[in-house]
Amino acid sequence: MFAGPAAAQQGFYYGDLILRPLEDGRLMQLIHEFGYQDSSGTRWTVPKDTKVDGASIPPAAWPFIGGPWEGRYRAASVIHDYFCDKRTRTMAATHKVFHQAMLTSRVEKWRADVMYTAVKIGGPKWSDTVVHNNQLSQIVNVFNLTRPDLDATAQLATQTALSATALQVQAAGQSADQFALVNAALPQANEAVWNTAIGSTSSATVAGSGSALTARILGRRGDGIVVGFEDDLPLSEADFEVIKISIPQEGLSIEALDGKASEMELEIRARRIFETQQLLIRD
Numbered sequence: 001m002f003a004g005p006a007a008a009q010q011g012f013y014y015g016d017l018i019l020r021p022l023e024d025g026r027l028m029q030l031i032h033e034f035g036y037q038d039s040s041g042t043r044w045t046v047p048k049d050t051k052v053d054g055a056s057i058p059p060a061a062w063p064f065i066g067g068p069w070e071g072r073y074r075a076a077s078v079i080h081d082y083f084c085d086k087r088t089r090t091m092a093a094t095h096k097v098f099h100q101a102m103l104t105s106r107v108e109k110w111r112a113d114v115m116y117t118a119v120k121i122g123g124p125k126w127s128d129t130v131v132h133n134n135q136l137s138q139i140v141n142v143f144n145l146t147r148p149d150l151d152a153t154a155q156l157a158t159q160t161a162l163s164a165t166a167l168q169v170q171a172a173g174q175s176a177d178q179f180a181l182v183n184a185a186l187p188q189a190n191e192a193v194w195n196t197a198i199g200s201t202s203s204a205t206v207a208g209s210g211s212a213l214t215a216r217i218l219g220r221r222g223d224g225i226v227v228g229f230e231d232d233l234p235l236s237e238a239d240f241e242v243i244k245i246s247i248p249q250e251g252l253s254i255e256a257l258d259g260k261a262s263e264m265e266l267e268i269r270a271r272r273i274f275e276t277q278q279l280l281i282r283d
Contacts, residue, residue, distance in 0.1 A: 011036060011038040011039050011100055012104065013035070013075055013101075014037060014063075015032055016031075016032045019069065022203070027053050028053070028054075029052075030046060030049060030052070030078070033045060033048045036075075036079045037095065039100065046078060046082040052081040053079055054081060055081065056081045056119065056123055056124055057118075057119060058122035058235040060118070060236055060237045061115060063239055064114070064244070065115065067110075072102070073102065073107060074105075075101065076098055076101035076104075076105055079101055083097070087131060088134050088135055090124050090128055091125060091127075095123065096254060099112055099115075099116040099254065099257075110247060110249050113252055113257055114243060114247050116254075117260060118240060119266075120261035121239075122232075122233050122234060122239070124230070124232065125230050128187060130216075155186050207231070211232060211269065212234055213230070213231055214231075214272060215231065242264070243264065247260075248262065
């Protein structure tokens with residue numbers, strides 16, 4: 001399926017990609033281990049029984065590819081989806097391997113360029129510090145990523161994420177008083193409550209000014225919670241059409257695509273802010 005001279009120069013897939021649809025109609029589960037070895041020799045392995053949902057590809061791009069589980073994009077999207085979820089590799093490397101894997105799957109160069117640009121702008125975002133923290137065997141004493149410059153939107157996202165943690169603690173059998181400490185009086189939270197809460201990373205996303213701000217609980221520092229913020233930028237169908245038009249049919253280098261994605265992201269963010277301000281003026 002993926003053989004050929006061009007594919008060999010880019011990298012190769014290993015394992016059998018067999019996806020089992022789950023009952024919710026969106027999630028897919030891998031029956032076997034599957035992976036991709038890129039042109040540098042780095043292996044990107046997705047374990048057996050992994051659940052993926054295609055969320056790493058902006059929904060605005062789905063009509064363009066036929067959906068993340070269809071056609072030649074499927075194998076590349078599985079690799080991309082898993083590593084966007086785990087965040088144990090850098091954001092730049094994860095998006096680049098998606099581009100390379102698409103070419104290995106014989107996706108037309110122009111289409112691969114369009115999809116790469118789309119995920120750079122509207123796909124998941126995370127910092128290199130998040131990668132470092134996710135690679136720790138236990139998340140403790142991590143860098144404090146709290147952003148004091150963010151507004152009430154960030155506060156709401158943080159509170160929602162902390163509430164999610166509190167619910168996980170409650171479900172694990174802690175008393176109401178104990179899980180309330182995690183939510184409302186963090187400095188006094190005891191070790192038993194914290195150790196239960198950190199077993200599963202919690203996050204919450206709320207709408208901002210033309211973007212979606214995600215608060216993700218990353219760990220503990222002293223008596224406080226460490227929260228990282230990710231300012232995602234959901235793409236509209238109109239945004240995606242602009243991306244398609246901006247990529248020449250002959251394709252571009254990765255460096256040129258990165259530059260174009262940065263410029264377009266700034267333009268989209270500026271337009272969203274302007275549109276939000278216009279709505280506020282009208283109201």
